[in-house]
Amino acid sequence: MKFLPLPTTTATRAWIRCMSSTSLTLKKNPTKRSPINNTNQKGTEDRCLTFPALGLQPHFVDALHTAFPDVLQPTEVQGKLIPEVLDRKDILLKDVTGSGKTFGLVLGLLNKPRMVIEDEGKRRRVVTTLFIVPHRDLAHQIMHWIELLTKALKPSPPLSSIAQVLVRGSGLKRQDAITALRETPPHVLVCTPQALWEVYKDDKEVLQLDTLSTVVVDEMDYMVETDPKKYKKHPGPTRDILDVIYARRRELGETEHEKENKGEWINEREKEEGIPQLIVSSATLRVHFKNHLYAKSGWLNRHNVVKISGEKEESGKVTHSILVVTGNGVKNVEGAVKVEVAPEEAVMANGEENEEAPAAEEYYDEKYGQTPSPFDGEALEAVATGFALDVPSTGLLVIPSWAPVQRAVYELRTMGVDAEGLDMQKEKETGERGGPRLLVGTVATTRGVDMPWLSHVFILGLPEGRIVDGYTHIAGRVGRFGRPGRVVTVVTPAECAKMLAVLRTLRKTPVRFQHFD
Numbered sequence: 001m002k003f004l005p006l007p008t009t010t011a012t013r014a015w016i017r018c019m020s021s022t023s024l025t026l027k028k029n030p031t032k033r034s035p036i037n038n039t040n041q042k043g044t045e046d047r048c049l050t051f052p053a054l055g056l057q058p059h060f061v062d063a064l065h066t067a068f069p070d071v072l073q074p075t076e077v078q079g080k081l082i083p084e085v086l087d088r089k090d091i092l093l094k095d096v097t098g099s100g101k102t103f104g105l106v107l108g109l110l111n112k113p114r115m116v117i118e119d120e121g122k123r124r125r126v127v128t129t130l131f132i133v134p135h136r137d138l139a140h141q142i143m144h145w146i147e148l149l150t151k152a153l154k155p156s157p158p159l160s161s162i163a164q165v166l167v168r169g170s171g172l173k174r175q176d177a178i179t180a181l182r183e184t185p186p187h188v189l190v191c192t193p194q195a196l197w198e199v200y201k202d203d204k205e206v207l208q209l210d211t212l213s214t215v216v217v218d219e220m221d222y223m224v225e226t227d228p229k230k231y232k233k234h235p236g237p238t239r240d241i242l243d244v245i246y247a248r249r250r251e252l253g254e255t256e257h258e259k260e261n262k263g264e265w266i267n268e269r270e271k272e273e274g275i276p277q278l279i280v281s282s283a284t285l286r287v288h289f290k291n292h293l294y295a296k297s298g299w300l301n302r303h304n305v306v307k308i309s310g311e312k313e314e315s316g317k318v319t320h321s322i323l324v325v326t327g328n329g330v331k332n333v334e335g336a337v338k339v340e341v342a343p344e345e346a347v348m349a350n351g352e353e354n355e356e357a358p359a360a361e362e363y364y365d366e367k368y369g370q371t372p373s374p375f376d377g378e379a380l381e382a383v384a385t386g387f388a389l390d391v392p393s394t395g396l397l398v399i400p401s402w403a404p405v406q407r408a409v410y411e412l413r414t415m416g417v418d419a420e421g422l423d424m425q426k427e428k429e430t431g432e433r434g435g436p437r438l439l440v441g442t443v444a445t446t447r448g449v450d451m452p453w454l455s456h457v458f459i460l461g462l463p464e465g466r467i468v469d470g471y472t473h474i475a476g477r478v479g480r481f482g483r484p485g486r487v488v489t490v491v492t493p494a495e496c497a498k499m500l501a502v503l504r505t506l507r508k509t510p511v512r513f514q515h516f517d
């Protein structure tokens with residue numbers, strides 16, 4: 001079935017801003033340093049940014065400090081990002097994992113004016129921002145941040161008017177989600193592309209796509225296929241939804257106009273018609289992807305776009321190890337260097353019994369006990385051993401997307417590991433209090449997730465897709481915000497050379513994982 005783009009008459013775009021924009025000035029204060037060492041463009045002087053100076057409203061900054069006492073000052077990338085989010089320019093955002101991109105987006109978006117439309121003489125609030133993310137765990141994580149901020153606001157508005165989550169498999173029926181959206185259109189709708197597209201197909205009016213102020217696509221390079229042979233057959237929901245929202249922008253771009261004035265003309269028209277700002281973010285936006293966005297997609301206004309990237313900050317102390325499964329034992333990759341490990345970093349798991357385990361084991365015994373494992377037993381055992389000997393609290397195992405997470409959980413449990421499927425909704429309650437435990441997810445469910453209490457990432461096999469980008473994102477779950485971490489990849493001898501090449505490209509030296517030969 002084909003869906004036509006929404007009509008984009010000026011009348012339907014009749015929107016008014018219910019709050020005035022804050023004027024933005026960057027203040028310098030040479031006496032303080034921001035959490036990430038900020039230098040100015042010449043790299044000679046410290047620049048201390050404050051959240052109010054970036055344009056965040058004072059009562060919101062108070063709530064931020066109450067909800068997140070450790071967040072004192074903006075990071076370098078947030079210093080550049082927040083003022084641009086508050087403006088109407090399109091943004092291409094790229095910085096290392098864990099630098100605060102997603103958090104900064106949340107802060108900026110919540111400070112944007114709410115969209116209000118005039119409907120039969122009445123002013124009515126509509127969804128202001130779509131925050132599109134690749135999977136529901138990331139949606140829940142963002143929602144959790146927004147919930148904490150909303151609760152800390154004085155007075156605290158109802159959460160549903162500030163943000164709602166639209167994901168598949170949340171337990172909420174699609175029709176109920178549509179009713180909630182119609183009754184209380186939120187400031188920010190955090191959603192996955194599939195769920196959004198399904199709601200749009202069911203009810204084209206409820207999302208009011210033609211009056212949006214901003215569309216954010218986080219981890220966009222992961223969600224949008226750039227090979228025309230593939231996307232022409234299967235565009236995918238992100239592409240479908242962006243094609244609908246930016247149909248008018250594409251039309252303007254294709255309109256005949258004198259070359260010299262075209263940019264100015266487009267910007268004028270865009271402003272008049274209220275075409276939404278597009279923000280694209282990822283730690284890995286490759287050149288071919290940017291070219292696709294600029295030249296082919298029609299989603300980006302190339303005459304009004306700003307590129308934001310962080311300066312190369314030193315990430316936390318993360319070690320990278322490669323274990324090779326030979327079929328006759330597991331050993332460190334040849335050439336791995338030996339580093340001294342401080343005793344407190346090599347904490348033994350306490351081996352306490354998990355009270356829930358027996359019931360779960362019975363269930364999974366029945367389900368999986370009689371069928372052969374899809375996993376290499378030696379590889380899983382290496383992970384189980386590494387976990388038992390090295391993980392003090394929480395580790396993450398990333399398995400290939402073809403592999404069943406619950407099956408991996410079952411097998412690890414039979415090896416004595418307290419394993420469970422990654423579930424960010426649960427994580428916000430358990431957090432660092434749990435453990436030692438091993439969370440299991442796939443590339444698809446771990447992209448962008450933030451668990452400051454995570455110390456280890458184990459990767460089973462070569463990361464899929466572009467291996468370097470895949471590895472960057474998976475490994476980026478640790479070492480966030482200057483914290484230490486350990487990444488251990490378990491590969492076969494045939495995969496070993498490729499894995500070494502990945503580390504070479506990223507200028508990392510493999511370090512011996514001390515529990516193996």
Ligand SMILES: Nc1ncnc2c1ncn2[C@@H]1O[C@H](COP(=O)(O)OP(=O)(O)OP(=O)(O)O)[C@@H](O)[C@H]1O
Binds near residue numbers: 035071075283452
């Ligand atoms: N200004 C700040 N001060 C202190 N901590 C911060 C600040 N901004 C963000 N953080 C914390 O840093 C962590 C990483 O943030 P975030 O998930 O936004 O990073 P990211 O750059 O989007 O990572 P990824 O590329 O992996 O998605 C979070 O735990 C967040 O709470």
